[in-house]
Amino acid sequence: MPGKQSDNGSQVSRRNFVKAAGASGAAVSMAGCIYGNSGGGSDAVVWGFDPNAADEIGEDVKQLYSDNGVDADIELRPGDSDTGARRDNYQRLLEAGEAEPDIFMMDSGWVNVFIQQGLISNLSDELESSELQTVEDDYFEGFTATARDPGSGDLFGMPMYPDFPVMQYNKDYARQAGYGESDFETWATEPMTWKEWSQLTAEIQEAAGVKHGFTTQWDIYVGTSCCTFNEVMSSWGGAYFGGRENLFGPVGDRPVTVNGQETIDSLRMMRTFVDDDYDNALEGYASGIAPSNITQWTEESSRSPMADGNSVMHRNWPYAIGLNAAEDALGTDNYGTMPMPYAVTEDEAAQPGTGGTTSALGGWHIVLNPNSERKEEAMEVIRTTMKDDVYLGLFELWGWLPPKPELFESDRAAETGVVGNYLDTIRVAGENAMARPSTTVWPTQATMIAEQANAAVAGDKSPEQAMNDLQSSLENTEQQ
Amino acid sequence: MATETQPDATTRESRRSGPLVALTRRIENLGETGFAYLLLTPVFLLLGTVALYPLLRTFELSLYQNLVGIGQAEFVGVENYVNLFTGESDRWLPGSTTFLPGVSVDGNFPFVHLDGLLRSALAVTLIFTLVSVFFETLIGFGQALVLDQEFRGRGWVRAAIIIPWAIPIVIQGMIFFLMFHPDTGFLTAYLAEWGIVAPTNTLNDTASALLIVTVGDIWKTSAFMALLILAGLQSIDRGLYDVAEVAGATKWQRFKLITFPLILPTLGIAILFRTIQAMRIYGLIDSVSSCTVVPSLSCMVVETFNNQRGLSAALAFVTAAIIGIAVMGVIYQQYKSGDI
Numbered sequence: 018m019p020g021k022q023s024d025n026g027s028q029v030s031r032r033n034f035v036k037a038a039g040a041s042g043a044a045v046s047m048a049g050c051i052y053g054n055s056g057g058g059s060d061a062v063v064w065g066f067d068p069n070a071a072d073e074i075g076e077d078v079k080q081l082y083s084d085n086g087v088d089a090d091i092e093l094r095p096g097d098s099d100t101g102a103r104r105d106n107y108q109r110l111l112e113a114g115e116a117e118p119d120i121f122m123m124d125s126g127w128v129n130v131f132i133q134q135g136l137i138s139n140l141s142d143e144l145e146s147s148e149l150q151t152v153e154d155d156y157f158e159g160f161t162a163t164a165r166d167p168g169s170g171d172l173f174g175m176p177m178y179p180d181f182p183v184m185q186y187n188k189d190y191a192r193q194a195g196y197g198e199s200d201f202e203t204w205a206t207e208p209m210t211w212k213e214w215s216q217l218t219a220e221i222q223e224a225a226g227v228k229h230g231f232t233t234q235w236d237i238y239v240g241t242s243c244c245t246f247n248e249v250m251s252s253w254g255g256a257y258f259g260g261r262e263n264l265f266g267p268v269g270d271r272p273v274t275v276n277g278q279e280t281i282d283s284l285r286m287m288r289t290f291v292d293d294d295y296d297n298a299l300e301g302y303a304s305g306i307a308p309s310n311i312t313q314w315t316e317e318s319s320r321s322p323m324a325d326g327n328s329v330m331h332r333n334w335p336y337a338i339g340l341n342a343a344e345d346a347l348g349t350d351n352y353g354t355m356p357m358p359y360a361v362t363e364d365e366a367a368q369p370g371t372g373g374t375t376s377a378l379g380g381w382h383i384v385l386n387p388n389s390e391r392k393e394e395a396m397e398v399i400r401t402t403m404k405d406d407v408y409l410g411l412f413e414l415w416g417w418l419p420p421k422p423e424l425f426e427s428d429r430a431a432e433t434g435v436v437g438n439y440l441d442t443i444r445v446a447g448e449n450a451m452a453r454p455s456t457t458v459w460p461t462q463a464t465m466i467a468e469q470a471n472a473a474v475a476g477d478k479s480p481e482q483a484m485n486d487l488q489s490s491l492e493n494t495e496q497q
Numbered sequence: 498m499a500t501e502t503q504p505d506a507t508t509r510e511s512r513r514s515g516p517l518v519a520l521t522r523r524i525e526n527l528g529e530t531g532f533a534y535l536l537l538t539p540v541f542l543l544l545g546t547v548a549l550y551p552l553l554r555t556f557e558l559s560l561y562q563n564l565v566g567i568g569q570a571e572f573v574g575v576e577n578y579v580n581l582f583t584g585e586s587d588r589w590l591p592g593s594t595t596f597l598p599g600v601s602v603d604g605n606f607p608f609v610h611l612d613g614l615l616r617s618a619l620a621v622t623l624i625f626t627l628v629s630v631f632f633e634t635l636i637g638f639g640q641a642l643v644l645d646q647e648f649r650g651r652g653w654v655r656a657a658i659i660i661p662w663a664i665p666i667v668i669q670g671m672i673f674f675l676m677f678h679p680d681t682g683f684l685t686a687y688l689a690e691w692g693i694v695a696p697t698n699t700l701n702d703t704a705s706a707l708l709i710v711t712v713g714d715i716w717k718t719s720a721f722m723a724l725l726i727l728a729g730l731q732s733i734d735r736g737l738y739d740v741a742e743v744a745g746a747t748k749w750q751r752f753k754l755i756t757f758p759l760i761l762p763t764l765g766i767a768i769l770f771r772t773i774q775a776m777r778i779y780g781l782i783d784s785v786s787s788c789t790v791v792p793s794l795s796c797m798v799v800e801t802f803n804n805q806r807g808l809s810a811a812l813a814f815v816t817a818a819i820i821g822i823a824v825m826g827v828i829y830q831q832y833k834s835g836d837i
Contacts, residue, residue, distance in 0.1 A: 108803050112565070134565055237592070237701050237789050309697040310679035318680060460804055461589055464789045468592035475698040486593065493588035 061090035068095035167265035174382030178417035181446035194224035208374035219303035230306030244377035254366030255280035261370025284480035637722025670784025729763025
């Protein structure tokens, strides 16, 4: 008998079965080994990059760096289009000690979190002192501060491009309300008070018969905590943690100040803008100029009504100018910008360093992976980024603003694309930027802030109640 | 003249010796049960590696703090679990989320009061699981009973019922997101008139968003239940119905005395699968609303992973333990009824 047969008469012996299984296992293992050894192998500097830009202008960016003296090949590796997902992915890569990407584009709001977690290289140890001095002297200091360790002042990120939101408006509708070029010129650089601005918006909305007066973003997401609420609160003289100097810590040793009257009033103002029948409306402010939809809008959903001609005013980042003021959209003749309005001046502000026109500070830096196996070539890319020609080239290619104030003044910048027409306003915004309080506890705090600010403007809670709740939540997170 | 005899294959093999041959012989001489276990051993090893090891590693991580960032991780024993159940860890959960609902007792009926029920990750997960699995079972059962009948176009109806199940979670989430988004949604106004959802800020209102997520899940997964239950229905011996009909049993009696008892084991397995899946709800919440608005346990694991990894591991382990208890409950029921 050659082997045991099963009851159904199969002719496969146990011996043959075990042999076949063993051979299959060995084949699979070999396949695994072969596959496992096949990764990597390229000598290019791998750069974790913006996915849209990598797709649209990737080759131009490589050429720009090559033209400016980078010998090494560059591979642009697109990150996730959702910035939160991209941050999580980069954190996992760096924690796992992965050598690639060698350099990352990193949101100015994340860099301090990565610094405190010890995940990125200290560029102060890698750059020459003259290069560090250039960053010190020639860059927007408010923006560069987000790339520094708040404790030591060391530089961990090379500023790539800052981003400052501005108030955007439809000039055509303003003309229908009787305003003209001289007004637009004034508005471009001289901020109004929220009271004046809201009356102006209501007036234009009525004159032009537009659906919405004002569109902005107030969803439960980080954009509300870092930016829209941060701007409005600061322009009223309020702050999350007792003023500008405490933005980056020390966590636990800074006061939580969100239940101050100035912050509550800033939310009352937003609620007044949304609700025509708000019992606690601020006197002298136009009511009902913004749709209640803003509590579910982020950047793109709030931009659509403006692009479609359904809004007078729109708060957004410069990318929205590039899209809305393009010739095939509203056009530069019909599209204007102004600095964000304010409620109190710097002198009147309750919290130090706040008050006056305030734009949230966004933008991205380039950071170095400490596990990189091509550190020298990666530093060459970072050093090349510092060249004016590269900054202006990136501005020309994708509208990324140069992080040096003097480049704003250049003729080349003014002649660049659609956004070049609006640099006066963007410069004012840059000079009055407010960073988000980015510390290791910020990701947790950001969701708390967005939830309460949203509830207050949606009318689910009174501003007082929302800010008292937020006060105690933030105090809890500060006690690490 | 000596005659040489050719040895047959068996004799040739039996002359070999060595450990490999001994092992082969041992395998050949195993009984049927022993051989079956031998063949199952690689599967057990594989499952042990891919399922048990991560669970044990998660438990190990849950005993530490400061796992992220500079400095040494600190062994804290079961402190993460204690903090979770005492509310100390609530400050690390997104927004105003808590792990347990607030419980207060006083003299007013019903004496025990739950505060912030929909802000509690545990309560939201259990509410979602109970409601979605209940309705999915009910609807799935109904669909299966219909599909079990002979009628023209049955194949098309089956295909139509399975379509929602085939839709990826993110697409399904976007469908429900768009139905209630203020710019594109068409359902909010109608449902708000009846007080079913909030008229504004709908997707940021916990009660409304939880309802939408639950309905979305029922819409998608009832088909899964229907298919499992249908498989069970079709395994019932049709002769039993013939006998019952001859005996004069009504339709209800046939259902009560034949269909239901015989489908119960399948139903148990189907409910078990769905309960496990429902307890892990995350993707649908993330695409329709957000974890801050609808805080499920899996959401909390994801939200705390990058900052409070020990807490995240503790949450994951507690979620696994709750699922494990539910699974054991169903398995025990099946064991008691003699189905396994």
